[in-house]
Amino acid sequence: MRLLQPALNRCATALLIATAITVSQSLFANVPSWRTHHNGIYDATHSPVDWEEKMRFEIPLESKSNGSPILVNDRIIFTAEPAYLICADSKSGDILWKRSNDLLELNNISDEKRDALKAHNARIAEVGREYQRLRNDIRRLERTLNNQPDNKTTQESLRVKREALSANETETEALRSHPEFEKFVTPPAHNTNGYSSYTPYFDGTHIYAVFGLGVVVAYDLEGNRIWSKFLEHPDHRWGGATMPQIVDGKLIVRFSNYIALDPSDGDVLWKTPSEIVFGTPTPFRVEDEAFLFTPRGEVIRVNDGKMLHEGLVYVHPTRGWSIFNTPTLVDDTLYAVSGVENQNGDAYAYRVPKSLDTLLEQGLSLVWHTQVDKDRYYASPLVHDGIMYIVSRESHITALDTNTGKTIYTHEVKGAKGTAYPSMVLAGDKIYLGIDDGNIVIFKPGRNYQQIARHNVGPYRSTPIFSDTIAYLRTYESLQAVDSL
Secondary structure, three states: OEEOOOOOOOOOHHHHHHHHHHHHHHOOOOEOOOOOOOOOEEOOOOOOOOOOOOEEEEEEOOOOOOOOOEEEOOEEEEEEOOOEEEEEEOOOOOEEEEEEOOHHHHOOOOHHHHHHHHHHHHHHHHHHHHHHHHHHHHHHHHHHHHHOOOOHHHHHHHHHHHHHHHHHHHHHHHHHOOOOOHHHOOOOOOOOOOOOOOOOEEOOOOEEEEEOOOEEEEEOOOOOEEEEEEOOOOOOOOOOOOOOEEEOOEEEEEOOEEEEEOOOOOOEEEEEEOOOOOOOOEEEEEOOEEEEEOOOOOEEEOOOOOEEEOOOOOOOOOOOOOOOOOOEEEOOEEEEEEEEOOOEEEEEEEEOOOOHHHHHHHOOEEEEEEEOOOOOOOOOOEEEOOEEEEEOOOOEEEEEEOOOOOEEEEEEOOOOOOOOOOOOEEEOOEEEEEOOOOEEEEEOOOOOOOEEEEEEOOOOOOOOEEEOOEEEEEOOOEEEEEEOO
């Protein structure tokens, strides 16, 4: 562990006192959810520019995660693979408690059942290896057929392999849905995503965490588990990432369906079927009634889970799973972006009507729709001072006018070799852009791109959080705190 104290002017007593007060206050400026309730704007007075030089602490971590930390009083709460919830002291980085949420640990099962489960999982693993071999063979045969379209032998081999793949998928589904083992089977997940990409959420009393095992848990700040529930497995082989959140008194989660839970005990209140999505729905209100706007462009009523409208965001017909980020709400307007590499790129602004009748009958009203780079958009849009900032996975920044949707500028971040997974955030007068090869790019908001600084902080896919003068970042290898003072 490296623990570095901020440099203080020992000769200036007044400055020393003011700095101490500022640091003390910043430790209690809560950040209870990812991107401060989706908009990514932090009221930071002096957000840091220098990273290594101003490192307050850096704590090595045992396992990686894409999930972002949250700040609750003087505690940093974050996740780790595969199903750990961890609490650290925000002043020193010292780990206060660590809780595993593996289903075998959450449930008392006999040794005999454990042995049977082990054998069942071994068969799933064997079928999974065969699945990957078949996928590789099919890709190879498809390449051959592209060059030799009339090759009958290749055509027949491809047909046989595809039939085998279909049978493999059927067997996999049967194994994973076996009523005796389904709850305890570890679902598939892409190494890029894992099981802990779901950022925790704090409601003022309890911490709620979700893991790609199909588990939802509630803890108090001392690490005491209040309740745990197994609901269902994610609906994609890459896993999921939708943050839990409380909207209108209901805990909203998603694995394969949108599900509303009673926050006090985890009981299911309603369940709404949905298609594959990785982002988090953004809540909004009309005449004091709550709704969700999903990354796929759907409107869901929070009271009963009814799907009122859909299709407001273009979803590519053959890449329907490629919906990754979270819409942004600013005042009465929702902003969204989606895309598929070499196929489409679409940015939207939708106005929320003031009348409940208008929303129910007509839905949201389109302000503008702009074609942008044809690429994936893992990062969520950032909207500030009349500008919508988006970044493609290839680190191409586009700034759009929020009134018209017209492009203000574009900028390509040179030299980055990773993917722009983390969402951009604004802290004070600086925008922070993350790239998973370790780059953090700091630039000025405004109608021209002006870079302030650029650092390599180690590989990461989470989004930094800010509290007054301090930034916290969860990288793959460490928990970092950087102070501007």
